[in-house]
Amino acid sequence: MNTTNLKFEIVPRTLQFRFDAGTSRGVLRSRNIWWIKAYDLNNPDQIGWGEAAPLVKLSPDDRPDFEVLLKEILEKCDGVAWPSEEKEILSLIKEIVPSELPSIRFALEMAVLDWVQGGKKRFFENSFFDEKKAIPINGLIWMGEREFMFSQIKEKLDSGFSCIKMKIGAIDFEQELELLSYIRSQFSAEEIILRVDANGAFAPNEALEKLKRLSELEIHSIEQPIKAGQWEEMASLCKKTPLPIALDEELIGCQDKVGLLDMIQPQHIILKPTLVGGFDESRIWIEKAESRSIGWWMTSALESNIGLNAIAQLTSQFEPMIPQGLGTGKLYHNNLESPLEIQSGKLVYGNHAWETPS
Structure with missing residues (x-):
């Protein structure tokens, strides 16, 4: 060797x-x-x-x-x-x-x-890099004042996204429902997929009622409704929930993958390779989830384009059909120039040259 x-x-x-x-x-x-x-x-x-x-x-x-x-x-x-x-x-x-x-x-x-692999920013065989096959992604709506969130929603819809993910839990819940209701009034569930991410913001005793109200808007899923580490409460929510729950922060630092998945029995898991330990650990999570008929998708964790490129290549090995959370490349003034582009709600490996990190 x-x-x-x-x-x-x-x-x-x-x-x-x-x-x-x-x-x-x-x-x-x-x-x-x-x-x-x-x-x-x-x-x-x-x-x-x-x-x-x-x-x-x-x-x-x-x-x-x-x-x-x-x-x-x-x-x-x-x-x-x-x-x-x-x-x-x-x-x-x-x-x-x-x-x-x-x-x-x-x-x-x-x-x-x-x-x-030759120093070409290619890590292994994958259709994203090798065949320039686009990956569907969600449009991320950041928390803020109502007008700021509304402008983001309009920009994403105008840009051709078919899946919108809104972070909730920081402003008034009624205002968040109003924003989501606006999107749903303009587009049916067949036209626009709506996801929400609570980042653990709901108290366990109020979470189920909030999930019921969100489900009336035909929400695709909610990420981490309550804080991580409350396995019994989360298991109860996943059993009773009227809309699918996706575990996110729950996976971070977890060494007992089988124990977590078997006890909580979530509908989905969210994988952030930077937070769960890279390519190999992400693949193990996927194998454990799929063997239990648990859905999953990949999400970047605000990396630069170097990290985003790696996550996209890993994701593409599984030929994803549903939108992934890989739309973070445009967040920064000083990100690394790269071939990564967003076109009509998809991440594409284009023809631009890579800037050398310095």
């Missing part, structure tokens, strides 16, 4: 949002990411790129010493003889990077697989 010794470098960047991005956990205006550069001293022009992007207040590895930990792990990797086969690479990375550092795992998976 051929092996290669790679060197690694860190290229940090602070991404600046184009607007105040409101969630039930607060408003985001910027976020820090760390690009990972992998190369061989004997072939320095071939470079693999990865991205470590822990999400503030959500990622298990959102911690003040993150960059120190990242440097320590990459120093360990300097002496590693990297195999050329994907399965062996992913297995080795799991040995090197503990599960409580999921974004570092994902970054290393990206960088090494990209390098092995």
